[in-house]
Amino acid sequence: MCRFNVRRRIPIFTVALDTGRRWAATLLFSMHAPGMRCHRIALVMLVVLAGIAGVAGIGGCSSTPRTSEKLTASNYSSFESARDAFLQIVPGETTSDELRALGIDPAKEGTTIVGSMGLSARLVPFNAALVNTEQPLDLLSENLPQCAGMGQRCEIWITRYARLRAKRRNPWLELLRFRRMRDKTGWRFDGAVVLMDGIAVESVWGGIPRIHELNDRIRPLGPFQAGKRIKIVRNRKSRLILRDEDSGEPF
Template identity: 30%
Template sequence: MRAFVLLSLNLSLLTGCASMLPSSRSEDVVRWHSYEELVQAFNAIQPQQTDEAGLRQMGLHPDVTANITHIGYAEFRSRYAPDGVQDEAGLDAGLRTCLQARQQCHGYKVDVMRESRQRVGNFLLDFLAFKKVTDVKGWRFMGWIAVVNGKVVFREYGGTPSVSRQEESHNPLGPLQGIGESMRYR
């Protein structure tokens, strides 16, 4: 009877151990909590109407929101009209305005992501470093805004509305896997 109780206790501990696996989150601290919220914010930008003050009110300006990068004409040129492109006629009219304005054109790059990482799988294999499996979920938004003479002339966005992947690492020697490396650097 005592052996049965010990076996039952051990099994219940092992099945509950999966909740003891680590998890983490990585997110940019911004006002938007979803990809869709950022899409709505970008769709509210009206080229030739929205100005820099409007971008500040929307939170789409580096003065009011972190993780928004100020970019210059050269970055727009390299992104949308690299050296091999001779004919700019096929470009968006606002983008052409930016490229023709040269140094009077500047803008903003919005790069926002949210990602959560949850370790899953066998607790003992993970704890002993033999096998680690991590589920990754989240989203990433990237957008570009071009401004000439204080007015938005162009906006574009894209990204990954739903990130879902699984990362797996195997160490056949478990906790002994890194000993050779650590001995080499002494």
């Protein structure tokens, strides 16, 4: 026997904030329904508001939504401290153990080891094949081409340290989808150390000491206006949190 099973894809815990438009439409249509009383409409609205408040409570918002979010981390507290560590490297003298003592340590977050094979891949742009020409590596300092031919005896420690923080100007306006104002600030440090037989022979560094980006989205009608949902999901620690489906960011 054939049976029809109507199943909604939306998880049961989906917070239907964007579906405010749907309940607005429901209310408008239901006013024309015979026997529909005004107190029932008010009841529906109260239930929905209570639902939002309840969901906020379940979603770990027992106090207030988080006002800022740490996006990345590093073992240096500022761009300048990472730069100062790099400035202490003496080419031809500093050993890998001394680098570790300075905090440039592949065992820690933000540092990766690239072998001589990976060096060529990093020096050649990804679209080099389109240019159909070769750039002589001897344009670079002698260390890099030499490293590329040394096999296992040469390695490059590539670092990317960053501290970025996205600050919410008004978490409650964001939760109710009226205004999402993000203030992203921080810094990013990129560096590379070429080591031959465990001795640093060259170090380069760069990055952005002061990052500041603004994103301001305004929906004058808040939850009634078009936009994606806010969902309840489980985070890595299996705790229930609210997540904005527009940005994929948690509240």
